Amino acid sequence: xxxxxxxxxxxxxxxxxxxxxxxxxxxxxxxxxxxxxxxxxxxxxxxxxxxxxxxxxxxxxxxxxxxxxxxxxxxxxxxxxxxxxxxxxxxxxxxxxxxxxxxxxxxxxxxxxxxxxxxxxxxxxxxxxxxxxxxxxxxxxxxxxxxxxxxxxxxxxxxxxxxxxxxxxxxxxxxxxxxxxxxx
Amino acid sequence: xxxxxxxxxxxxxxxxxxxxxxxxxxxxxxxxxxxxxxxxxxxxxxxxxxxxxxxxxxxxxxxxxxxxxxxxxxxxxxxxxxxxxxxxxxxxxxxxxxxxxxxxxxxxxxxxxxxxxxxxxxxxxxxxxxxxxxxxxxxxxxxxxxxxxxxxxxxxxxxxxxxxxxxxxxxxxxxxxxx
Numbered sequence: 001x002x003x004x005x006x007x008x009x010x011x012x013x014x015x016x017x018x019x020x021x022x023x024x025x026x027x028x029x030x031x032x033x034x035x036x037x038x039x040x041x042x043x044x045x046x047x048x049x050x051x052x053x054x055x056x057x058x059x060x061x062x063x064x065x066x067x068x069x070x071x072x073x074x075x076x077x078x079x080x081x082x083x084x085x086x087x088x089x090x091x092x093x094x095x096x097x098x099x100x101x102x103x104x105x106x107x108x109x110x111x112x113x114x115x116x117x118x119x120x121x122x123x124x125x126x127x128x129x130x131x132x133x134x135x136x137x138x139x140x141x142x143x144x145x146x147x148x149x150x151x152x153x154x155x156x157x158x159x160x161x162x163x164x165x166x167x168x169x170x171x172x173x174x175x176x177x178x179x180x181x182x183x184x
Numbered sequence: 185x186x187x188x189x190x191x192x193x194x195x196x197x198x199x200x201x202x203x204x205x206x207x208x209x210x211x212x213x214x215x216x217x218x219x220x221x222x223x224x225x226x227x228x229x230x231x232x233x234x235x236x237x238x239x240x241x242x243x244x245x246x247x248x249x250x251x252x253x254x255x256x257x258x259x260x261x262x263x264x265x266x267x268x269x270x271x272x273x274x275x276x277x278x279x280x281x282x283x284x285x286x287x288x289x290x291x292x293x294x295x296x297x298x299x300x301x302x303x304x305x306x307x308x309x310x311x312x313x314x315x316x317x318x319x320x321x322x323x324x325x326x327x328x329x330x331x332x333x334x335x336x337x338x339x340x341x342x343x344x345x346x347x348x349x350x351x352x353x354x355x356x357x358x359x360x361x362x363x
Contacts, residue, residue: 040228041301045294079294079311086219163221 024182026053027143033071033178037154038171050075053180057144062116062137065108067146069178071101073124091161098125106130118148124157143183150176185351186254193358195244199237199279203334206233207327231290231297234283235305241279248276257350271337278330285326289319 034047050072057065073093078084088095105120111134119132135148153172154160160170187193213226256265287305290297294311298304309315344352 039295040224041298042228042295043304079313079316083219166221169221169224 022058022184023054023056024144024184026055027181027183030143030145030181031179033069033176035076035174035176037174040169044078046076046078048072048075049077053182055144055146055180055182057137057146057182059137059139059144062110063108065105065116065118067103067105067108067118067120067180069103069180073099073101091164092159094125101125103131116146122150122152124152125159127157129156140181143181146178146180146182148178150178152176185354187355187357187359188253189247189251190358191247192244192251192253193356195240195247196356199240199244202233202237202240203279203330206230206237207331209233210327228298228301231286232300234286235297235299237279238283238287241276241283244279245276254355257344257352260352268340271333271340274333275330275337278326278333282323282326282330285319285323289316289323292316292319 031051031053032047033051033053034045036043036045038044048071052070054068055065056067072095074088074095076084076087076093078087087093090097093101101122101124103120103122105118107119109117109119111117114137116135116137117132118135119130121128122131123129129152131150131152133148133150135146138145138147152174154170154174155165155167155172159174164170188196209226209230213223213230216223216226256268260268287297288309291307291309292312293316296304296307341353341356344350345354
């Protein structure tokens with residue numbers, strides 16, 4: 001019993017500690033969340049300048065990974081002040097009513113090639129959808145870089161109402177691209 | 185009276201029409217507040233018209249290099265010949281400078297041109313907000329300058345047609361060459 005106390009218990013404790021994924025600190029300066037879409041067939045890249053990401057990840061137990069991303073919808077930079085003002089209006093994100101878009105993971109499974117298949121709930125403008133997408137994980141400078149993209153349909157979230165439902169003006173498909181750098 | 189070649193006449197009037205259309209669209213679209221579907225369409229039409237002017241201007245310059253324009257009326261005073269030469273040179277420079285500043289302005293703003301919605305034209309520079317703002321001013325200034333030079337050009341042509349009643353303007357109108 002003494003032996004168990006002195007050497008086995010701390011060992012067991014160590015094992016359980018390893019088994020729960022550890023929350024990482026997001027390095028915002030090396031992280032980005034952007035939206036790519038087409039405007040009258042013209043490709044447009046836009047970045048969210050304000051977002052928060054929380055990733056719990058342990059390379060030894062990738063299936064225990066969990067992640068949450070909160071994005072300030074009014075922070076999308078479309079390249080001009082006029083566009084940036086427009087995007088927060090009720091027609092688009094309605095940022096006064098829905099200031100945040102969120103993603104919360106529900107399951108993470110390791111996939112081939114060191115990738116993760118992440119499933120979760122994406123909420124934009126008060127509408128929630130189940131989504132799943134592949135994520136690559138790469139160690140970089142002592143941190144982990146989680147990278148991937150998720151194509152969504154803007155009209156499923158009521159992004160662009162009235163005349164803007166016209167997909168010849170703004171395409172329905174929007175690809176959300178992210179790169180989250182996080183470490184201990 | 186000797187006219188310009190048919191190719192030169194077609195290019196002249198086609199480019200004139202496109203310049204007036206692009207200029208008018210430019211005035212209208214920049215007056216629209218916020219972002220509207222019409223504004224988005226006008227901006228794209230404006231860019232397509234501008235790129236077309238640039239392409240036609242290149243053709244026209246090549247044609248001009250191989251074909252001398254018909255001579256001015258014999259009794260045209262020397263100062264008018266000089267003024268005419270200056271205005272025509274300026275118009276050639278502006279046919280390139282105006283669309284090019286617009287093209288680089290939209291590239292700097294991160295919006296490449298997709299010609300008639302069919303194919304993307306070369307992205308020669310990356311997004312650069314400061315450059316986009318500078319080019320916006322240069323583009324606008326050049327347009328007002330061009331409007332002034334075009335006004336001079338049109339007034340001079342009309343003066344020849346209706347005051348001097350000579351053949352200067354008719355050289356650029358479609359029709360048969362008269363002996």
